[in-house]
Amino acid sequence: MKKILVPIPSYGFDPTEVAIPWKILTRDHCELLFATPTGTQASADEIMLTGKRLGIWRNILKARKDAVDAYRELEQYDNFRNPLKYTQIRYSDHDALLLPGGHDKGVKEYLESEILQRVVVDFFESGKPVAAICHGVLLAARSTSPQTGKSVLYGYKTTALLKKQEMLAYNMTRWWLHDYYLTYPGMTVEDEVKSALSSPDNFITAPTGASRDSENNLERGFVARDRNYLSARWPGDAYRFSFEFSKMLMD
Numbered sequence: 001m002k003k004i005l006v007p008i009p010s011y012g013f014d015p016t017e018v019a020i021p022w023k024i025l026t027r028d029h030c031e032l033l034f035a036t037p038t039g040t041q042a043s044a045d046e047i048m049l050t051g052k053r054l055g056i057w058r059n060i061l062k063a064r065k066d067a068v069d070a071y072r073e074l075e076q077y078d079n080f081r082n083p084l085k086y087t088q089i090r091y092s093d094h095d096a097l098l099l100p101g102g103h104d105k106g107v108k109e110y111l112e113s114e115i116l117q118r119v120v121v122d123f124f125e126s127g128k129p130v131a132a133i134c135h136g137v138l139l140a141a142r143s144t145s146p147q148t149g150k151s152v153l154y155g156y157k158t159t160a161l162l163k164k165q166e167m168l169a170y171n172m173t174r175w176w177l178h179d180y181y182l183t184y185p186g187m188t189v190e191d192e193v194k195s196a197l198s199s200p201d202n203f204i205t206a207p208t209g210a211s212r213d214s215e216n217n218l219e220r221g222f223v224a225r226d227r228n229y230l231s232a233r234w235p236g237d238a239y240r241f242s243f244e245f246s247k248m249l250m251d
Helices: 015-027 046-050 055-061 065-074 105-111 114-126 136-141 163-177 189-196 235-250
Strands: 002-007 011-013 030-036 096-099 130-133 223-226 229-232
Touching: 002 015, 002 114, 011 015, 011 105, 015 030, 015 046, 015 065, 015 235, 055 163, 096 114, 096 136, 096 235, 105 136, 114 130, 114 136, 130 136, 130 235, 136 189, 163 189, 223 235, 229 235
Parallel strands: 002 030, 002 096, 096 130, 130 229
Antiparallel strands: 223 229
């Protein structure tokens, strides 16, 4: 049984990007071990779960029913209810690392954690499988190897939340949600990730597409794999991302 570390913030992670991989990977006989800043149970972004305050875009932007149902199941999972504390993480105890995303401001404690950044470096330098989706790629991009002084993603190809996706969601809701969809109003995820790469050409934009994938329609999703590293753009890639990561773990 593969043991997969899944660090998350106390509040604000995307429910689809955590619950769908959990459901698929546990079904494939993996054990997911969660970690939070304080070692207490975390909560997903409530707006994504319920659609509250999304107005006319509610049915388009909120998490789909299958993801919400999976999240409600996840809430009963013992490892989710009893997570590790960030400071208790030892990368040697785990076979792989999964970095989910989320855009609520609550994810900053996760994205800016120096502890997690060191953990990410350990996983990359050990050659263990790492998967990152959406803002999770930002955490990887910010993780600097002490050996090179550069991001662990330097020299890798990656995708992440696209600038046009981030700005579209922001512009659709900014009149009443203000900068809710911009975790860092001064810079998009794509721009910051590109700045950490050896070349902007190593950022894979892929088709934008507003359609989400599903277990029976993986073609709608998109992932980029480079050696031991897998990346995806947004919740709409969650199924393909999960299945591809499961295959990586079996390689």
